[in-house]
Amino acid sequence: MTxxxxxxxxxxxxxxxxxxxxxxxxxxGSVLGNSxxxxxxxxxxxxxxxxxxxxxxxxxxxxxxxxxAFYAVGAYTYxxxxxxxFGLHLPFYxxxxxxxxxxxxxxxxxxxxxxxxxxxxxxxxxxxxxxxxRIFMNNLNQPINITNGPQGVNLIDPIHLGxxxxxxxxxxxxxxxxxxxxxxxLFLILSVLVVILASRLQHSRIGRAWVALREDDIAxxxxxxxxxxxxxxxxxxxxxxxxxxxxxxxxxxxFISPESFGLMESIMILAMVxxxxxxxxxxxxxxxxxxxxxxxxxxxxxxxxxxxxFGRMIVDPENARQLxxxxxxxxxxxxxxxxxxxxxxxxxxxxxxxxxxxxxxx
Amino acid sequence: MDIFLQQILxxxxxxxxxxxxxxxxxxxxxxxxxxxxxxxxxxxxxAMVTITIVNALVNAGVxxxxxxxxxxxxxxxxxxxxxxxxTIERIAYRPLRGAPRLAPLITAIGLSIxxxxxxxxxxxxxxxxxxPILNQDVVTFFGASITKLQIFIIVLCLLIMTxxxxxxxxTKLGRAMRATSQNPSVASxxxxxxxxxxxATFVIGSGLGAVAGVMVATNYDQAHYYxxxxxxxxxxxxxxxxxxxxxxxxxxxxxxxxxIESLGAGYIGDLTGGFLGSNYQDVFAFVVLILVLIFRPSxxxxxxxxxxx
Amino acid sequence: xADALLKIExxxxxxxxxxxxxxxSLEIPRGSIYGLIGPNGAGKTTLFNVLTGLYMPxxxxxxxxxxxxxxxxxxxxxxxxxxxxxxNIRLFSEMTALENVMxxxxxxxxxxxxxxxxxxxxxxxxxxxxxDKAWELLEYVGITDVAGELARNLSYGHQRRLExxxxxxxxxxxxxxxxxxxxxxxxETDDLRQLMAKVRDGGVTxxxxxxDVKLVMGLCDRIAVLDYGKRxxxxxxxxxxxxxxxxxxxxxxxxx
Ligand SMILES: Nc1ncnc2c1ncn2[C@@H]1O[C@H](COP(=O)(O)OP(=O)(O)OP(=O)(O)O)[C@@H](O)[C@H]1O
Ligand SMILES: [Mg+2]
Numbered sequence: 001m002t003x004x005x006x007x008x009x010x011x012x013x014x015x016x017x018x019x020x021x022x023x024x025x026x027x028x029g030s031v032l033g034n035s036x037x038x039x040x041x042x043x044x045x046x047x048x049x050x051x052x053x054x055x056x057x058x059x060x061x062x063x064x065x066x067x068x069a070f071y072a073v074g075a076y077t078y079x080x081x082x083x084x085x086f087g088l089h090l091p092f093y094x095x096x097x098x099x100x101x102x103x104x105x106x107x108x109x110x111x112x113x114x115x116x117x118x119x120x121x122x123x124x125x126x127x128x129x130x131x132x133x134r135i136f137m138n139n140l141n142q143p144i145n146i147t148n149g150p151q152g153v154n155l156i157d158p159i160h161l162g163x164x165x166x167x168x169x170x171x172x173x174x175x176x177x178x179x180x181x182x183x184x185x186l187f188l189i190l191s192v193l194v195v196i197l198a199s200r201l202q203h204s205r206i207g208r209a210w211v212a213l214r215e216d217d218i219a220x221x222x223x224x225x226x227x228x229x230x231x232x233x234x235x236x237x238x239x240x241x242x243x244x245x246x247x248x249x250x251x252x253x254x255f256i257s258p259e260s261f262g263l264m265e266s267i268m269i270l271a272m273v274x275x276x277x278x279x280x281x282x283x284x285x286x287x288x289x290x291x292x293x294x295x296x297x298x299x300x301x302x303x304x305x306x307x308x309x310f311g312r313m314i315v316d317p318e319n320a321r322q323l324x325x326x327x328x329x330x331x332x333x334x335x336x337x338x339x340x341x342x343x344x345x346x347x348x349x350x351x352x353x354x355x356x357x358x359x360x361x362x
Numbered sequence: 363m364d365i366f367l368q369q370i371l372x373x374x375x376x377x378x379x380x381x382x383x384x385x386x387x388x389x390x391x392x393x394x395x396x397x398x399x400x401x402x403x404x405x406x407x408x409a410m411v412t413i414t415i416v417n418a419l420v421n422a423g424v425x426x427x428x429x430x431x432x433x434x435x436x437x438x439x440x441x442x443x444x445x446x447x448x449t450i451e452r453i454a455y456r457p458l459r460g461a462p463r464l465a466p467l468i469t470a471i472g473l474s475i476x477x478x479x480x481x482x483x484x485x486x487x488x489x490x491x492x493x494p495i496l497n498q499d500v501v502t503f504f505g506a507s508i509t510k511l512q513i514f515i516i517v518l519c520l521l522i523m524t525x526x527x528x529x530x531x532x533t534k535l536g537r538a539m540r541a542t543s544q545n546p547s548v549a550s551x552x553x554x555x556x557x558x559x560x561x562a563t564f565v566i567g568s569g570l571g572a573v574a575g576v577m578v579a580t581n582y583d584q585a586h587y588y589x590x591x592x593x594x595x596x597x598x599x600x601x602x603x604x605x606x607x608x609x610x611x612x613x614x615x616x617x618x619x620x621x622i623e624s625l626g627a628g629y630i631g632d633l634t635g636g637f638l639g640s641n642y643q644d645v646f647a648f649v650v651l652i653l654v655l656i657f658r659p660s661x662x663x664x665x666x667x668x669x670x671x
Numbered sequence: 672x673a674d675a676l677l678k679i680e681x682x683x684x685x686x687x688x689x690x691x692x693x694x695x696s697l698e699i700p701r702g703s704i705y706g707l708i709g710p711n712g713a714g715k716t717t718l719f720n721v722l723t724g725l726y727m728p729x730x731x732x733x734x735x736x737x738x739x740x741x742x743x744x745x746x747x748x749x750x751x752x753x754x755x756x757x758x759n760i761r762l763f764s765e766m767t768a769l770e771n772v773m774x775x776x777x778x779x780x781x782x783x784x785x786x787x788x789x790x791x792x793x794x795x796x797x798x799x800x801x802x803d804k805a806w807e808l809l810e811y812v813g814i815t816d817v818a819g820e821l822a823r824n825l826s827y828g829h830q831r832r833l834e835x836x837x838x839x840x841x842x843x844x845x846x847x848x849x850x851x852x853x854x855x856x857x858x859e860t861d862d863l864r865q866l867m868a869k870v871r872d873g874g875v876t877x878x879x880x881x882x883d884v885k886l887v888m889g890l891c892d893r894i895a896v897l898d899y900g901k902r903x904x905x906x907x908x909x910x911x912x913x914x915x916x917x918x919x920x921x922x923x924x925x926x927x
Contacts, residue, residue, distance in 0.1 A: 063464065113656045119463050120397040124598060125655055128648035131595075139641050197788045204787030204794075205780055205801070212763050212774045219761035222723055224749030224778035224841050233784060263591070267471055274468055315483065323479035329472025334457055337465045345765050345821060 021188060025181045036296075037180040041252065043292040044187035045245050050272040050288040051191075051198045051281065052241025057270065058279035059207060060234035061214025063123040065266050066110070066130025070239040072137060072261035073106050074099035074246025079153040079256050080146070092159040096247040103243025104236040106133075111235035115228055118217075130266055137258040152257025159186070159251045166251075183252050190248070194241060199281050201237070210234055211279075271325075275332050277339035286341050295321050364505030369628040370621060375512045375581060377620020378519035382574040383597030384604070384612035385526060386567030392543040392607035393563050396463070399470035400450050402594020403477035404443050404568045408575030409585035410481060411439040413490050420493050428495035432576070440572045446477070447568025448561055456557070474591075481587035489584045496580060515577050522573065523613050526566070530609060535562060543607065592644065596623075599651040605664025614662060622646060676701040676876050677722075677753075677845055682731035684714075684721055684900075691717045692728070692900045699845070699893075704867065704877040706891035706908070708884070710920060713897040715880045716758055719849055722878075723755050724748040736844055750778055752844035756834040756851060758880070764823035768814060768833050771822050772805035775840025779804075808836040812866060828859040835866065839875070846870060847878040852886055864890055888912060896920065 025037045053067045077099035081090045110129050114122055141149030158167025158179075166186065170177040201207050209230045212220040221227050250256050268291060276287020302317040332339075383405055390398045412435035419431050426434075454469035500507045530536035541549040542559045550556045578593060579585040600619040604611025627643035654661065677699040684692040691714045699705045707715050720726040722733070724745035733741040738751050754775075763771050780801055786794035809815045812832040817825055822833060831851050838846055848867070852860045864886060871877055881887045887894060888908045896904040896911060898920040904911050911917055 057464075063467070113652060116659065117655055120467065121602075121655060121659070123467060124397065124595075124602075125652055128595070128651050132645055132648050135642065135645050139639070142639075143637060200788050200790060201784065205777065205782045205798070206784050206787050208766075208770060208774050209777055211766060211770075212777075215763040215765055216761050218725060219757065219763065220774070221745035222725070222749065222755055222757075222761075223775050223837065224746045225774070226744075226746045237784060267475075271468070274464060278464070319479055319482050323476055323483070326472045326475030326477075326479060330454065330469045330476065333465045333469045333472070334453075337458070337461055 025184045029178075029181070034178060034180055037178075037184055039293060039296050041180055041183050041187055043289045044184070044191045045249055045252075046269070046272060046288040046292050047191045047285050048187075048194045048245040048248075049242055049269050050276070050284050051194050052238045052245065053269050054238075054273050054279065054281070054284045055198065055201065055210075055241070056234050056238035057273050058284065059202060059210040059214065060231065061210075062231060062234060063119060064126045064235075064238070065123045065263075065270060066126035066128070066133070067238070067242060067269055068261045068263075068266040069110075069130040069133040070103040070106060070242030071246040071249065071265075072133055072258075073103040073239075074243030075250040075256050075261070076137065076147065076153070076246075077102050077243070078247035078250040079156045082157040082251070083153050084155050085148060085153050089157055091161070092157075092247070092251060093161075096244060096251075099247040100240045100243035103239040103246065107235040107237075107239025108232055110239075111232045115231055127263065127266070130261075130263065134258050134261055137261070147258075150258060152255060152259075153250075154255050156250050156254045156256065158254065159248075167254075187248065190244070195281060195285065202281070206230070206233065271329060275329070275339050277342035280339070280341060280343035283339050283341035283343070287339065290340070295325065298324060365628060366625075367504055367506040369624040371506050371508045371512075373621030373624035374617065375508070375515055375620070376624060377600075377617035378516045379574050379577045379581070379616075380593075380597045380600045380620050381523060381613045381616025382519050382570050382577070383593065384601040384616045385523065385609060386571045387598050387601040388604075388606055388609060388612040389539075389563050389567045391601070392609075393539065393546075393560060394455065396455070396466055397470075397598065398450070398455075398564075398567075399467065399594075400454065400473045400477065401567065401571060402590030402592075402597075403474050403481075404447055404450075404571040404590070405575040405578070405593060405597075406481060406585070406587065406590030407446055407477065408439045408443045408572030409579035409589065410485055410490070410575075410587075411442050411572075412436055412576045413492055413579055413585055414485070415439070416493055416495065420495060428497065431495055432580070436573065436576055439576060440569050443568045443572035443575075444565045447564040447571070450568075451561060451564040456560075478587050478590070485587060487587065489586050492579050492583045492585065494583075511580060515581065518573075519577070522570065526570070527609055535559075539563060596647040599647045599654075602651060602661055603654050605661025608661065608663045611661055611663035618662075619647060619650060622650060674701045675699060677735045677878075678733075679722070680732045682718070682721060682733065683729045684717055684726060685729055690900050692721065695731075695897070695900070695902050697895055697902070697905075699876060699878060701844075701876055702871070702874065703892040704871050704879060704890055706887040706894035707878060707880045707897065708882070708887055708894060709897035714900040715897055716849055717900075718897070719755060719847055719878075719880065722748070722847065723753060746778070749841050749843075752842075753847060754838035754841045754843035754845070755847040756831070756838055756849055758849040758853070760830050760834055762822035762830060762833060762837070765821060767819050767821055768809060768825065768829075769802070769805050769818040771833055772808050772836050772840050773801050775808075775837040776801040776804055778841055805836075805840060808840055809833075811839070811869075812836040813862075827854055828862075831855070831863070832866070835870075839870070843875060845876045845878060847880075849880045850882060851879070852881055852883050860886060 024040070028040060029037045049071060053064065056062050056064045056067070078095045080086060081088050081095045081098070082092070110126065114125050117125060137147045138150055140147040147153070158165055160167060166182040167179060169179060170182055209220065209225045212223065212225060213227065213230055217227060272287040272291045273284050275291065276285070277283020298321045299317060302315070302320045303313065306313055306315065383401070386401050386404070387398060390396070412432070415435035415438045416431050419434065424431065450473055454473050455466050458466045458469060496511050499510045501510060501513065530539060538549065538554045538559050539562070541552065541554055542556055546556050578589065596619060597616065600615035601612045602615070603619055604613065604615025623643060623646045626646040630638050630642055675698040677697070680696045682692055682695045683690070695718060707718065709715050717726065721728045724743050724747065727742050731741065733739070735751055735753060740748055740751055743751070763774060766774070780797050782794040782797050806815065806818065809818050812835055814829050814832050814836070817829055822830065825833060835848070835851065852863055855863060860883065867877055867879070867890060879887065879891065891908055893906060894908055894911045895902055896917050903916045903920060904914040
């Protein structure tokens with residue numbers, strides 16, 4: 001009887017959430033305007049990215065600072081195969097999986113040489129890898145024009161199937177669904193899917209092996225875990241998710257250039273994972289949402305705030321935004337090193353480490 | 363032949379600057395076992411502050427010889443950078459000693475971003491030219507040319523590095539630093555104040571960074587809020603190449619990397635049949651870094667440490 | 672010797688200038704408890720690390736149950752049937768006791784990433800079996816009451832037992848224990864002794880490093896003694912106890 005009511009309660013909660021999610025773009029669109037629906041779309045994309053990186057950093061404990069490279073590979077794969085660049089217009093159900101596979105291959109390519117590296121060293125090498133990819137994207141426009149260099153690729157096809165396209169406002173009965181709404185639904189479904197997949201991975205034999213690796217790689221090896229394979233799997237699966245997100249990004253934006261895949265973006269995604277709560281899926285989702293939305297709120301408020309209080313612009317809003325981001329990273333790590341919403345275990349571990357450090361000092 | 367010699371000379375200039383910065387990374391790593399990600403920004407600030415002072419003096423119509431003006435700028439920049447380095451350690455690293463490794467890494471990245479943005483607030487986003495106060499006379503030999511300024515850079519770098527090595531070997535502070543880097547808890551039992559040694563390390567490293575920043579600015583005639591990142595990465599590579607934690611290694615790694623880079627940039631076109639051009643120059647450092655970490659992670663002069671089980 | 676489970680010959684291991692193991696040979700009979708003793712720094716742990724693939728030996732031969740394991744990777748060694756514990760306990764501190772043992776089931780299970788995301792019936796059944804087996808092992812070593820606790824919150828004695836349970840989860844033929852009684856009180860040591868006897872009676876051969884001479888002499892069928900990386904004695908406990916070289920090695924250390 002009680003279980004019946006609790007499952008019914010869960011059902012109700014689930015349906016409630018689903019309805020809320022379904023009407024969200026209409027509410028946000030009419031209250032805040034469609035530009036905010038676009039921001040929410042990006043938040044969903046970033047959830048996918050952050051969850052992918054979380055597999056590598058959060059689950060397996062491998063500090064990857066070049067993750068954006070996989071996003072780039074996915075995006076460029078889609079863009080080059082579905083745009084006038086080469087006159088190819090392959091459908092999304094070819095290019096997105098292909099981009100994901102390419103990204104996963106790059107994940108293995110990066111993972112193989114760095115198998116023996118740990119911690120800060122791994123961070124630096126992955127960072128370097130990300131930079132190399134970006135430098136190539138920037139320069140592969142000559143002697144053969146592949147990436148179109150710094151100008152990027154333009155007029156990328158939107159996702160479409162037959163006559164149905166996400167690139168134009170859709171009319172269903174009397175309902176008008178603008179492009180950003182359509183992408184909202186697509187991204188929502190996919191990010192829910194990624195959440196489910198990531199959580200299933202976490203609570204599996206593979207997930208346990210990752211945590212074992214993160215906690216103590218020597219003990220993990222001595223328990224029969226093939227360290228090389230389990231690391232490569234983490235890199236490949238993380239990259240896969242990044243590749244899918246990249247393809248979606250390209251189709252959504254219609255335009256990509258190397259500028260979107262710089263070091264700052266990598267740091268941003270890492271910050272989503274770390275500030276959210278490494279290894280904790282709800283925390284990472286929260287981190288992705290907060291770090292996508294907060295800068296936009298700042299963008300909208302810093303300028304007007306200055307105008308109102310000082311009567312003129314003192315600090316360039318973009319500048320102030322970045323400065324706040326940098327300071328937020330510092331303050332968050334000092335105040336809540338386990339992130340905004342850590343798993344209960346992590347929170348404990350961090351407070352233990354702090355207590356230990358304090359004891360050492362005192 | 364002359365191209366070859368020319369690239370070697372360019373590489374020497376670049377390399378001695380890298381070496382100076384690499385010392386900052388390597389000293390901190392030797393003592394604390396972590397990479398100071400914000401070090402590049404200290405270098406950038408050193409360049410910016412010096413240019414500002416030099417410009418102020420020039421604009422005020424002070425009629426002193428160029429090198430003297432530059433020296434005045436440096437004497438402001440060095441303490442300023444030392445203060446920044448000291449603060450970085452206090453804010454980003456000291457409270458997180460004993461915390462999981464990711465935490466200080468993120469605070470350091472946060473500080474890096476903040477320092478860049480503060481630089482934008484003060485100096486803007488554009489390149490800042492270095493005023494032409496220095497002698498740009500060129501010396502040529504065997505078909506290669508080098509400015510007197512560049513010769514001066516190389517010599518000054520070598521002098522500073524020798525001074526540092528002597529300091530670490532011979533002075534009380536140097537001994538305390540070596541003791542701390544070997545084993546902090548034993549060092550503190552022997553009466554070494556580990557906290558002040560760590561502070562001193564950051565301060566000295568930042569001072570060297572300031573000098574290096576000025577050299578970069580004079581060598582390229584400009585400075586920029588983002589210059590710290592790339593040069594920092596390269597200097598870090600140099601430190602790893604030489605064997606991180608090893609001072610002599612940092613010097614060797616810096617000079618080697620400088621030469622590899624300029625030779626690479628000079629010949630990559632020929633090597634790849636024109637497919638890749640010198641715009642790939644920045645790739646070399648990363649490739650070297652990755653290769654070293656894969657094949658000889660302990661670097662050229664570092665000792666090999668097995669993983670203790 | 673009737674049936675050797677593990678046989679090494681002429682194993683050398685150097686760390687830079689330090690010869691940590693020189694020409695060490697051992698033969699461990701199946702079904703026995705084999706003691707490995709020696710003064711601090713003698714190379715006992717190093718030998719363990721060589722046997723479990725964590726260190727690469729420089730020379731020698733190493734066969735286990737008919738397989739050549741010379742320079743084999745750790746996971747290969749585990750698959751061949753050697754499991755170990757560590758001198759300075761290496762549990763997965765952020766995992767619960769039960770999860771720690773579940774990790775030990777890794778090589779005895781197969782589900783990959785695809786199974787994990789699909790959660791097909793076979794994967795689910797396997798997962799349930801892993802859990803059951805892990806629980807069974809906690810029962811076996813007698814720590815089910817802390818199954819849900821994080822490993823790092825366990826008492827020292829419990830951690831030692833958990834490490835043994837985790838090692839047993841790989842279903843080893845040889846269980847290598849590195850000073851399992853270190854830091855235990857006499858009662859805990861006695862419990863541990865019984866546990867080891869139980870494991871041996873269950874058909875698992877044990878290789879035991881231990882400083883507690885009483886424990887080793889009472890429990891082991893044979894003993895090898897290492898000193899400065901060399902095997903200086905080997906035999907049944909009574910013979911080893913009387914061996915002048917062994918007495919000298921230990922007295923030499925005691926004098927320091
Ligand atoms: N990874 C390593 N690198 C360098 N030297 C090592 C390494 N591992 C062990 N040694 C050295 O090898 C020698 C043997 O050490 P080992 O740990 O095997 O001794 P042990 O017999 O287990 O001693 P204890 O009883 O103290 O545990 C010691 O001198 C030790 O310092
Ligand atoms: Mg030992």
